[in-house]
Amino acid sequence: MAAGTKMLSELGLTPLGGPDRAISGLSVDSRQVKPGHLFAALPGSNMHGAEFVPYALRMGAGAILTDRAGEGVARAALAGTDVAIVVTEDPRQALAFAAALWFGRQPETVIAVTGTNGKTSVATFTRQIWQELGLEASNIGTTGVEGSYTAPSPHTTPEPITLHRLLSDMASVGVTHAVMEASSHGLAQRRLDGVTLTAAAFTNFTQDHLDYHATFDEYFAAKAGLFTRVLPEDGAAVINLDDPKGRELAKYVTARGQELIGIGTSDDCEMEILGQRYDATGQDVRFSWQGWTQMTRLPLIGGFQAMNVLSAAALAIACGAEAEEVFATLPRLSTVRGRMQLAATRENGATVFVDYAHTPDAVKTALSALRPHVMGRLIAIVGAGGDRDATKRPLMGQAAHEHADLVIVSDDNPRSEDPAVIRAAVMLGAPDAMEVGDRAEAILRGVDALQPGDALLVMGKGHESGQVIGSDVYPFDDAEQASLAVAALDGKI
Numbered sequence: 001m002a003a004g005t006k007m008l009s010e011l012g013l014t015p016l017g018g019p020d021r022a023i024s025g026l027s028v029d030s031r032q033v034k035p036g037h038l039f040a041a042l043p044g045s046n047m048h049g050a051e052f053v054p055y056a057l058r059m060g061a062g063a064i065l066t067d068r069a070g071e072g073v074a075r076a077a078l079a080g081t082d083v084a085i086v087v088t089e090d091p092r093q094a095l096a097f098a099a100a101l102w103f104g105r106q107p108e109t110v111i112a113v114t115g116t117n118g119k120t121s122v123a124t125f126t127r128q129i130w131q132e133l134g135l136e137a138s139n140i141g142t143t144g145v146e147g148s149y150t151a152p153s154p155h156t157t158p159e160p161i162t163l164h165r166l167l168s169d170m171a172s173v174g175v176t177h178a179v180m181e182a183s184s185h186g187l188a189q190r191r192l193d194g195v196t197l198t199a200a201a202f203t204n205f206t207q208d209h210l211d212y213h214a215t216f217d218e219y220f221a222a223k224a225g226l227f228t229r230v231l232p233e234d235g236a237a238v239i240n241l242d243d244p245k246g247r248e249l250a251k252y253v254t255a256r257g258q259e260l261i262g263i264g265t266s267d268d269c270e271m272e273i274l275g276q277r278y279d280a281t282g283q284d285v286r287f288s289w290q291g292w293t294q295m296t297r298l299p300l301i302g303g304f305q306a307m308n309v310l311s312a313a314a315l316a317i318a319c320g321a322e323a324e325e326v327f328a329t330l331p332r333l334s335t336v337r338g339r340m341q342l343a344a345t346r347e348n349g350a351t352v353f354v355d356y357a358h359t360p361d362a363v364k365t366a367l368s369a370l371r372p373h374v375m376g377r378l379i380a381i382v383g384a385g386g387d388r389d390a391t392k393r394p395l396m397g398q399a400a401h402e403h404a405d406l407v408i409v410s411d412d413n414p415r416s417e418d419p420a421v422i423r424a425a426v427m428l429g430a431p432d433a434m435e436v437g438d439r440a441e442a443i444l445r446g447v448d449a450l451q452p453g454d455a456l457l458v459m460g461k462g463h464e465s466g467q468v469i470g471s472d473v474y475p476f477d478d479a480e481q482a483s484l485a486v487a488a489l490d491g492k493i
């Protein structure tokens with residue numbers, strides 16, 4: 001937390017029935033409270049943060065922010081103290097605004113990307129385009145903070161205090177352009193409500209996270225909030241119009257008077273994909289921007305990458321870059337780590353790719369996207385994470401069964417669950433799959449099966465560097481294991 005203090009009123013907060021108060025910082029977790037901090041006692045999915053007010057007071061909290069549900073418990077704990085209390089309808093949003101005002105600085109241009117799949121890819125390509133144009137740029141998301149400013153990021157969308165500290169640090173070292181992923185958790189929890197956005201993008205909407213959001217509609221409403229609540233009226237919205245949910249969002253965007261940039265394969269899109277031709281190292285893409293037809297080469301595997309890249313190009317243009325200069329950078333973009341990444345090639349020419357597909361739709365998309373680049377068979381390794389949406393498991397198995405020639409079901413972060421139970425659920429959708437729990441062995445078996453012209457797609461872990469079993473994290477990297485397996489089987493080690 002930055003040195004110094006600020007008054008609650010400077011952070012947009014009004015204490016109930018008491019005088020204004022100087023605070024020394026912000027905390028969302030009672031265990032991190034420092035003397036004089038405002039402790040945000042938030043309604044949680046397990047418990048109400050107000051339960052921790054007594055703890056926060058022992059740590060020296062100077063003010064409490066909560067909602068009506070937390071007010072009673074908080075007031076009881078505050079009896080006899082002079083600690084201020086702020087009660088609002090939506091304390092998560094109030095905290096987000098307070099964090100923005102506390103840190104007071106962000107890069108001039110910040111954009112956010114939402115959607116079930118493709119957020120990391122679009123964010124990374126946008127940052128790469130900006131850097132190619134000579135701008136100081138970073139992306140924030142699942143793979144950490146990358147580009148001109150780098151840092152680890154524990155969340156896809158960081159908590160508001162962490163987020164605004166980061167944006168302020170970036171701005172102070174000269175980063176002018178930042179692009180962040182807006183996860184549905186992040187949006188539902190108002191984590192980015194305090195960020196001033198120039199533009200936002202929507203990639204697509206399919207099943208995920210039904211462990212957290214009660215229904216599909218609730219999950220979609222969380223994503224829609226990026227356009228209906230966070231992006232200002234003078235912001236630009238880049239929307240995938242090939243997705244019916246994108247069409248729905250486009251109506252909200254138009255109703256709010258935001259600039260709509262449609263992207264897709266229909267002729268009402270400003271950025272229209274006209275054709276794609278695939279080969280072993282990438283693809284040629286024909287597209288038009290506001291009616292101006294272009295051809296470009298993308299050194300990227302997978303048809304959907306054209307959508308991701310052109311969304312990134314549209315975002316860069318929406319934020320002021322020259323279209324011609326943006327398009328000139330596209331052949332120089334590089335694969336996002338762990339997304340359709342070529343990890344190893346066997347002596348016989350067969351290839352191994354690593355991808356982060358961890359939803360039924362992503363499994364289908366990744367396999368069908370790889371297919372036109374491959375002459376031989378497609379072998380898939382698939383598995384599902386423990387302590388996550390269990391309904392997606394058989395659907396992921398089924399997608400692999402339908403789109404690959406050979407399926408191996410293996411473990412992917414079983415966490416607190418029994419891995420055999422997770423594999424059995426995946427195998428409900430892929431009954432003739434080979435079951436190999438140990439992931440290193442599964443990769444070895446997959447690589448061993450590769451004939452000339454074949455490709456192996458290892459899905460689910462992408463850039464991850466560990467296998468989470470119980471509460472332990474064992475070092476594990478799919479790309480590294482693929483290289484080791486190829487080296488071992490080709491007699492190099």
Ligand SMILES: CC(=O)N[C@H]1[C@@H](OP(=O)(O)OP(=O)(O)OC[C@H]2O[C@@H](n3ccc(=O)[nH]c3=O)[C@H](O)[C@@H]2O)O[C@H](CO)[C@@H](O)[C@@H]1O[C@H](C)C(=O)N[C@@H](C)C(=O)N[C@H](CCC(=O)O)C(=O)O
Nearest residue numbers: 028029030042044045046047049052155156157183185186
């Ligand atoms: C499921 C989820 O998103 N949980 C977030 C939520 O916590 P919660 O509602 O479950 O909290 P709770 O356990 O009920 O506790 C209630 C409150 O008491 C506080 N507390 C709790 C214990 C204590 O000792 N003292 C204390 O003050 C907590 O900080 C919380 O504010 O609110 C907390 C405070 O804002 C977040 O830290 C927490 O994120 C946790 C760490 C998390 O792991 N989130 C993941 C699932 C997440 O956000 N993932 C998305 C990406 C998903 C994807 O696309 O794959 C992301 O953007 O990273």
Ligand SMILES: Nc1ncnc2c1ncn2[C@@H]1O[C@H](COP(=O)(O)OP(=O)(O)OP(=O)(O)O)[C@@H](O)[C@H]1O
Nearest residue numbers: 116117118119120121142304355356357362365366
């Ligand atoms: N535009 C797209 N359409 C469909 N599938 C995609 C698209 N882009 C990427 N994917 C698939 O989704 C996987 C995840 O991609 P990416 O990491 O870019 O998405 P994400 O939205 O950031 O995911 P997460 O929610 O896990 O952070 C990729 O490995 C790929 O299989």
Ligand SMILES: N[C@H](CCC[C@H](N)C(=O)O)C(=O)O
Nearest residue numbers: 358384385388412413460461
């Ligand atoms: N970050 C996401 C995706 C993880 C993908 C997969 N490796 C898993 O562990 O389920 C999550 O935690 O749900």
Ligand SMILES: [Mg+2]
Nearest residue numbers: 119120142181
């Ligand atoms: Mg991501």
